[in-house]
Amino acid sequence: MCIYLCSxxxxxxxxxxxxxxxERALQYQPGHKIHGFTVKEVVAVPDLFLTAVKLTHDxxxxxxxxxxxxxxxxxxxVQFRTTPMDSTGVPHILEHTVLxxxxxxxxxxxxxxxxxRSLSTFMNAxxxxxxxxxxxxxxxxxxxxxxxxxxxxxxxxxxxxxxDFWQEGWxxxxxxxxxxxxxxxxxxxxxxxxxxxxxxxxxxxxxxLQNKLYPDHTYSVVSGGEPLAIPDLTWEQLKQFHATHxxxxxxxxxxxxxxxxxxxxxxxxxEALSKFxxxxxxxxxxxxxxxxxxxxxxxxxxxxxxAPDPARQNTLCVSYxxxxxxxxxxxxxxxxxxxxxxxxxxxxxxxxxxxxxxxTDFSSVVGYDGSTKEASFSIGLQGMAEEDIERVKQIIxxxxxxxxENGFEEERIEALLHKIExxxxxQSTNFGLSLASYIASSWNHDGDPVQLLQxxxxxxxxxxxxxxxxRFLQDKVKHYFKENTHxxxxxxxxxxxxxxxxxxxxxxxxxxxxxALSDSDRKEIYxxxxxxxxxxxxxxxxxxxxxxxxxxxEPTIPITPVHISAAGGVPVQYCEQPTNGLVYxxxxxxxxxxxxDLRLYxxxxxxxxxRMGCGGLDYRQQAQQMELRTGGMSVSTxxxxxxxxxxxxxxxxxxxxxxxxxxxxxxxxLWSDIFNSPHFDDEERLRVLVMMSAQxxxxxxxxxxHMYAMTRAxxxxxxxxxxxxxxxxxxxxxxxxxxxxxxxxxxxIRTLPxxxxxxxxxxxxxxxxxxxxxxxSDTAAQLESFIRDVAENRKERKPVRSDITEIAFxxxxxxxxxxxxxxxxxMPFPVNFVSESIRTVPFSHEDYxxxxxxxxxxxxxxxxxx
Numbered sequence: 001m002c003i004y005l006c007s008x009x010x011x012x013x014x015x016x017x018x019x020x021x022x023e024r025a026l027q028y029q030p031g032h033k034i035h036g037f038t039v040k041e042v043v044a045v046p047d048l049f050l051t052a053v054k055l056t057h058d059x060x061x062x063x064x065x066x067x068x069x070x071x072x073x074x075x076x077x078v079q080f081r082t083t084p085m086d087s088t089g090v091p092h093i094l095e096h097t098v099l100x101x102x103x104x105x106x107x108x109x110x111x112x113x114x115x116x117r118s119l120s121t122f123m124n125a126x127x128x129x130x131x132x133x134x135x136x137x138x139x140x141x142x143x144x145x146x147x148x149x150x151x152x153x154x155x156x157x158x159x160x161x162x163x164d165f166w167q168e169g170w171x172x173x174x175x176x177x178x179x180x181x182x183x184x185x186x187x188x189x190x191x192x193x194x195x196x197x198x199x200x201x202x203x204x205x206x207x208x209l210q211n212k213l214y215p216d217h218t219y220s221v222v223s224g225g226e227p228l229a230i231p232d233l234t235w236e237q238l239k240q241f242h243a244t245h246x247x248x249x250x251x252x253x254x255x256x257x258x259x260x261x262x263x264x265x266x267x268x269x270x271e272a273l274s275k276f277x278x279x280x281x282x283x284x285x286x287x288x289x290x291x292x293x294x295x296x297x298x299x300x301x302x303x304x305x306x307a308p309d310p311a312r313q314n315t316l317c318v319s320y321x322x323x324x325x326x327x328x329x330x331x332x333x334x335x336x337x338x339x340x341x342x343x344x345x346x347x348x349x350x351x352x353x354x355x356x357x358x359x360t361d362f363s364s365v366v367g368y369d370g371s372t373k374e375a376s377f378s379i380g381l382q383g384m385a386e387e388d389i390e391r392v393k394q395i396i397x398x399x400x401x402x403x404x405e406n407g408f409e410e411e412r413i414e415a416l417l418h419k420i421e422x423x424x425x426x427q428s429t430n431f432g433l434s435l436a437s438y439i440a441s442s443w444n445h446d447g448d449p450v451q452l453l454q455x456x457x458x459x460x461x462x463x464x465x466x467x468x469x470x471r472f473l474q475d476k477v478k479h480y481f482k483e484n485t486h487x488x489x490x491x492x493x494x495x496x497x498x499x500x501x502x503x504x505x506x507x508x509x510x511x512x513x514x515x516a517l518s519d520s521d522r523k524e525i526y527x528x529x530x531x532x533x534x535x536x537x538x539x540x541x542x543x544x545x546x547x548x549x550x551x552x553x554e555p556t557i558p559i560t561p562v563h564i565s566a567a568g569g570v571p572v573q574y575c576e577q578p579t580n581g582l583v584y585x586x587x588x589x590x591x592x593x594x595x596x597d598l599r600l601y602x603x604x605x606x607x608x609x610x611r612m613g614c615g616g617l618d619y620r621q622q623a624q625q626m627e628l629r630t631g632g633m634s635v636s637t638x639x640x641x642x643x644x645x646x647x648x649x650x651x652x653x654x655x656x657x658x659x660x661x662x663x664x665x666x667x668x669x670l671w672s673d674i675f676n677s678p679h680f681d682d683e684e685r686l687r688v689l690v691m692m693s694a695q696x697x698x699x700x701x702x703x704x705x706h707m708y709a710m711t712r713a714x715x716x717x718x719x720x721x722x723x724x725x726x727x728x729x730x731x732x733x734x735x736x737x738x739x740x741x742x743x744x745x746x747x748x749i750r751t752l753p754x755x756x757x758x759x760x761x762x763x764x765x766x767x768x769x770x771x772x773x774x775x776x777s778d779t780a781a782q783l784e785s786f787i788r789d790v791a792e793n794r795k796e797r798k799p800v801r802s803d804i805t806e807i808a809f810x811x812x813x814x815x816x817x818x819x820x821x822x823x824x825x826x827m828p829f830p831v832n833f834v835s836e837s838i839r840t841v842p843f844s845h846e847d848y849x850x851x852x853x854x855x856x857x858x859x860x861x862x863x864x865x866x
Contacts, residue, residue, distance in 0.1 A: 074257030158245015317380025615673030
């Protein structure tokens with residue numbers, strides 16, 4: 001945990017170094033040679049309480065960045081610039097196959113097998129449009145070495161067996177592998193994964209938009225793989241792509257945390273880099289040539305059976321090519337400008353596009369996107385009628401003219417800069433992973449990652465630019481939007497025959513492959529299918545993998561001291577932490593007195609309660625105050641299964657917010673107004689929020705189908721599972737579709753205050769506060785004042801026993817009987833999501849640990865393959 005002290009006064013920062021990690025890193029000097037690396041730059045970054053050390057590997061040219069920070073959750077990441085020139089999905093399939101065993105660790109699925117041999121806090125791999133990244137994090141030093149060894153061997157010395165390519169990429173195989181007479185079909189993990197991705201209309205639209213906005217090079221293809229192009233990839237091509245792209249000369253290493261840098265460098269040099277010579281990987285992405293005139297295009301998708309309005313399923317978006325992302329300040333300015341243009345109800349595009357209810361929400365791609373070499377900005381609508389397309393184009397053009405003429409209110413600019421200040425101060429458990437992701441794209445194109453970390457420099461430069469030229473932002477809008485000829489207007493509409501056409505194209509591709517087969521080819525396919533089935537069913541020997549010993553693990557867990565108190569009769573947990581001047585507030589409000597018929601409305605209540613106005617503020621003013629005074633205010637459903645009994649749980653809503661210490665009274669005043677006088681009567685505003693929520697839920701099904709299947713499967717096993725389905729499952733999706741279809745929302749408007757009386761009630765509440773020791777008494781006084789302000793809500797409900805933390809469900813559910821239930825939802829996707837749930841034992845049961853280990857072993861030895 002960070003123990004820096006930082007004060008923020010305008011642009012002045014002072015920090016007192018108490019961090020051994022950052023202090024030790026400052027001793028490195030440019031030119032120092034360490035284990036085959038040369039130090040290039042050492043920079044203290046007080047904003048983020050770290051020291052950045054930039055190095056280059058002498059022999060191969062590999063780039064390295066170390067962020068020394070007092071954080072025990074150490075992270076490693078290696079990324080390669082992967083720039084495919086076709087849509088066979090070679091970088092994606094390669095990401096999968098390198099994780100199927102390596103020279104030193106030849107067992108299948110070493111990553112999965114490490115799950116129960118490691119104390120990792122994160123392990124994964126990502127394929128982006130132009131890079132592939134392999135990150136992990138852990139708090140244990142020995143575990144870091146073990147995982148680093150597995151990761152280095154996986155990426156630099158993978159087995160890349162042909163059988164792994166069949167399994168992970170694509171293969172022809174009998175539908176029933178044990179029956180040679182069953183028809184031949186395409187199979188493969190990535191092949192099926194991408195069929196799933198292409199059945200998600202949001203992702204399909206985003207893919208088309210990028211391919212068409214950048215038609216000249218790697219961004220014109222599908223790096224993840226286009227299902228009909230994947231079967232064109234050969235095993236030889238996969239191995240060749242690995243040889244040229246997964247090379248240290250094309251690699252960027254990032255480490256973060258409090259472990260010593262020298263140890264990392266020594267291990268990376270000895271286990272990997274010393275075995276390579278420098279090459280020219282030739283993976284640079286050239287700049288996209290600019291169009292002399294704007295372009296328009298159209299694509300189709302499958303209809304969405306769960307769309308809020310089946311007659312309005314068109315999407316339209318205008319996308320603009322911007323500048324190179326390696327220009328850090330320009331990127332910062334354009335990102336900030338994008339937020340001013342589209343974020344929240346006070347932004348011009350929200351007012352112009354969302355509030356007239358022409359569509360259900362912004363298009364799936366919206367705002368600034370800095371994930372490609374040259375950034376882009378997109379603005380548009382989804383869930384709109386075809387006849388509104390021309391109108392939306394005109395509104396976008398007119399809104400840009402209005403921004404150029406009127407600019408932005410100073411208060412909105414200050415609110416955004418305040419948000420950046422909070423983001424810099426916020427301590428998160430996965431801070432290292434956030435940094436790795438934040439710097440990845442720019443660094444991938446040889447931008448300066450250290451410059452990206454120096455956020456306050458960009459803020460200061462931004463303020464100075466605005467002071468020198470009050471029209472600074474308007475000039476940017478004029479240059480990048482009004483006068484930009486490299487812009488694409490892309491529309492998408494549903495086609496009833498879309499899935500049929502896709503299936504037909506796949507069948508034609510399949511038949512073409514099959515017709516080229518001889519009888520001996522078919523026999524070989526059958527035999528290889530049996531071999532793969534045997535290999536997948538065989539118990540793998542994981543003894544080659546490193547594992548932690550008991551002696552490698554600290555015998556005690558550090559205890560976080562908390563102080564239990566009360567404020568106005570409400571239980572409060574206080575925790576003193578070095579929060580860098582932030583105060584974190586949480587409150588749990590029980591659902592126990594809520595009538596059964598109101599339960600389905602609770603997620604909607606949570607979604608709108610902080611977004612419709614309160615007290616003397618309308619919803620726009622409320623949004624502005626929340627941005628100016630807090631780090632965000634949210635309300636969400638909470639279902640907590642009891643740790644000792646499967647049929648008990650706690651149900652409630654969780655209130656969460658944070659703010660700078662100076663804004664504490666303002667934050668609690670906002671909560672007081674939400675408790676005492678929330679606005680529910682603006683039907684137009686409610687309809688906007690309902691449509692956005694219903695659209696978001698409908699869009700999420702193909703992306704999170706596995707989660708919906710799991711939630712549904714658990715519904716009939718425990719009462720907590722039943723409630724989770726009500727709040728977060730298909731039941732909630734269907735409910736929100738019904739609400740969105742209502743021509744009159746007055747019944748909903750009458751329901752919301754009823755829910756509020758039960759939930760926003762201090763008698764049913766407990767709180768938790770994290771703050772610095774210096775601010776504890778002030779925070780306690782402010783909380784006491786807040787509880788006093790909202791106490792009038794108490795008399796509206798009969799008291800409940802708030803001292804019980806694990807509460808049995810309401811009496812009408814005491815007869816809950818677990819039962820077996822099979823459910824099938826027919827969806828318009830070419831992919832199935834299947835889940836089976838088993839009622840087992842609660843968390844504190846003696847069999848829980850062994851059962852968890854068995855589950856991990858089961859999942860690693862028998863992974864689901866298609």
